[in-house]
Amino acid sequence: MSLNEEVDLLKKIPLFAKIEASKLKLLAFTSERLNFAPGDLLCRQGDPGDSAYIILEGEADVLINTPQGEISVAKLGKNDLVGEMAILIDIPRTATVKALGNVATLAISKDLFFRMVTEFPQMGVEIMRELAHRLENTTAQLREARSRAS
Amino acid sequence: MSLNEEVDLLKKIPLFAKIEASKLKLLAFTSERLNFAPGDLLCRQGDPGDSAYIILEGEADVLINTPQGEISVAKLGKNDLVGEMAILIDIPRTATVKALGNVATLAISKDLFFRMVTEFPQMGVEIMRELAHRLENTTAQLREARSRAS
Numbered sequence: 001m002s003l004n005e006e007v008d009l010l011k012k013i014p015l016f017a018k019i020e021a022s023k024l025k026l027l028a029f030t031s032e033r034l035n036f037a038p039g040d041l042l043c044r045q046g047d048p049g050d051s052a053y054i055i056l057e058g059e060a061d062v063l064i065n066t067p068q069g070e071i072s073v074a075k076l077g078k079n080d081l082v083g084e085m086a087i088l089i090d091i092p093r094t095a096t097v098k099a100l101g102n103v104a105t106l107a108i109s110k111d112l113f114f115r116m117v118t119e120f121p122q123m124g125v126e127i128m129r130e131l132a133h134r135l136e137n138t139t140a141q142l143r144e145a146r147s148r149a150s
Numbered sequence: 151m152s153l154n155e156e157v158d159l160l161k162k163i164p165l166f167a168k169i170e171a172s173k174l175k176l177l178a179f180t181s182e183r184l185n186f187a188p189g190d191l192l193c194r195q196g197d198p199g200d201s202a203y204i205i206l207e208g209e210a211d212v213l214i215n216t217p218q219g220e221i222s223v224a225k226l227g228k229n230d231l232v233g234e235m236a237i238l239i240d241i242p243r244t245a246t247v248k249a250l251g252n253v254a255t256l257a258i259s260k261d262l263f264f265r266m267v268t269e270f271p272q273m274g275v276e277i278m279r280e281l282a283h284r285l286e287n288t289t290a291q292l293r294e295a296r297s298r299a300s
Binding site: 064066067068084085088089091094114117118119121122124125127128129131132133134135136138139141142143145146147 | 234285
């Protein structure tokens with residue numbers, strides 16, 4: 001894929017939509033394409049994490065260990081960002097992410113992640129929004145679980 | 151309070167610690183000091199939200215409505231940021247925040263909030279980290295509530 005094609009592809013990812021094409025070249029140069037076969041793990045709960053992934057194609061399952069075994073808590077698809085939690089707060093991976101079919105990703109190292117959100121604050125705003133949405137969903141689920149339990 | 155004193159005060163808030171003093175003058179100029187008496191509400195669950203608050207002094211209780219009535223889910227104190235969820239994702243306030251004693255805050259409007267995280271990406275990184283911590287805590291509580299329920 002040529003650099004321009006790569007930039008066009010990045011431009012279609014909502015997280016980068018507001019970043020100038022000329023600046024996306026940095027990302028196209030420094031990020032890494034990683035492909036996963038069905039059943040491969042993008043990351044494993046409990047492992048240290050040093051990359052985030054943007055899913056370019058395919059679907060993945062988010063699994064967490066519970067006393068009742070591994071349960072699926074979410075599905076990820078095209079353009080989803082995953083793995084940024086372990087980068088942001090230096091904790092082990094909070095979930096296992098397993099490829100459901102062939103999955104193509106853009107792997108973004110911790111260094112590149114921080115360089116990008118510093119250089120492109122709009123990307124930081126989008127990530128804040130994404131985290132806020134997830135927090136709102138998780139809080140709603142917690143409220144429901146607690147009201148069922150009482 | 152003089153502008154320099156105000157900037158010194160802002161400099162001690164971890165969220166702004168890495169921002170140059172000269173730039174904090176913008177914040178000192180454009181943010182608003184809001185004081186709350188014991189029992190006053192900084193915000194009410196369900197209301198639209200157009201400001202975030204940084205607590206400068208005092209403590210506040212975070213309350214949510216449940217079928218069993220209002221319950222306290224967290225306490226906030228000096229330097230805590232609250233109210234940014236409704237700003238980030240345009241949802242009504244997700245909790246009521248009540249002053250436990252006299253509470254002094256810095257009120258940051260939606261416009262100023264986005265201007266600041268765009269101009270000072272480091273502040274965006276700190277907010278991302280804070281949201282990631284909260285998400286991790288809430289997810290851990292949800293896991294626990296679900297394993298108790300099953």
